[in-house]
Amino acid sequence: MAGHSQFKNIMHRKGAQDARRARQFAKLIREITVSARQGLPDPAANPRLRAACAAARQANMPRDTIERAIKKASGGGSGDDFAEVRYEGYGPSGIAIIVEALTDNRNRTASDIRAAFSKHGGALGESNSVAFLFGRLGVVRYPADAASADDMLEAAIEAGADDVESGADGHEITCAVDAFFAVRDALEQKFGEPETAKLDWRPSTSIALGEDAARAVLKLIDALDDSDDVQNVYANFEIPEPVMQALSA
Structure with missing residues (x-):
């Protein structure tokens, strides 16, 4: 996983x-x-x-x-002025982590994220300290019954996508960032609204974790995800199925 x-x-x-x-x-x-x-x-x-x-x-x-x-x-009131911020760092076992946040107080958010890394065996790094270990791409997902694998592949290629993976869990279409909206809109016109459509960070390589390491990494991920300011957390780890079963027991 x-x-x-x-x-x-x-x-x-x-x-x-x-x-x-x-x-x-x-x-x-x-x-x-x-x-x-x-x-x-x-x-x-x-x-x-x-x-x-x-x-x-x-x-x-x-x-x-x-x-x-x-x-x-859209009411034009003062409201909260949110800024998009990306944080990068390393977790237990050298896991690379990217955190995307929307915040109205950069100092508070940076402090909270730094504290989460420190408390759970990680370290917050500088900008671009781990981003080179990931690729940025667009991802569109449809349920399996939205189309046959052949029809989805044909439509995705025609729309400008780079790859399609189809299986029992559904269809996942990936594309370059600059083609994302065009691919998503073309597929939406043909198959309806997708389950999800977003820009994603995907690791170029992943680290397989044992039970103790996985438990430590998941605690850090949970702590980051619990922040109201954090929108997305990405990391370059994998948990083998037997380890996941042990953690869920």
């Missing part, structure tokens, strides 16, 4: 699901707010806002909550 797909499983293992759901909604609303303020408040004319709304619907956020967030963001 790779690091970039790890976190949904972590969520299912943890307790206090109501609190986590509330944090997830707060992060989604923050992304909707930033997206609406940086572009038009109409999802049809704002690709980033459209992606944020799709992610919110995927998380079962009520439609009126999404609409209120857009309306508030």
Whole structure:
């Protein structure tokens, strides 16, 4: 199980699901707010806002909550002024970690993230200290029943995608960053709204972890993800299935 797909499983293992759901909604609303303020408040004319709304619907956020967030963001009031910040560092066992945040207080966020790294056996690094270990790409996912593997591959290639992986879990289409919106929009016209569509960091190589190391890394990932300012966490580790089963026992 790779690091970039790890976190949904972590969520299912943890307790206090109501609190986590509330944090997830707060992060989604923050992304909707930033997206609406940086572009038009109409999802049809704002690709980033459209992606944020799709992610919110995927998380079962009520439609009126999404609409209120857009309306508030486009109201022109003072509100919170969020900045996009990326942090990089190393975790236990030399795991490389990228943290994406939206914050209205850079000093607070940097302090919280530095403390999380330090408390859980890691170290916050300088900008671009680990980014070279990852590739930036666009990722679009559809459920398996959205299309046959051949139809999805044909449509993705025609749209300008680089690769398609199809299986029982669904279709994953990857593309260059500068082709992301064109690929997503072309596929959406043909197959409807995707399950997810976002820019992602993928590690060029991954480190396989044993049980003790995996437990330490997951504690750090959880601590980072618990921050209200943190939107996404990426890491270059893999947890073999027997180790994951032991951790879940």
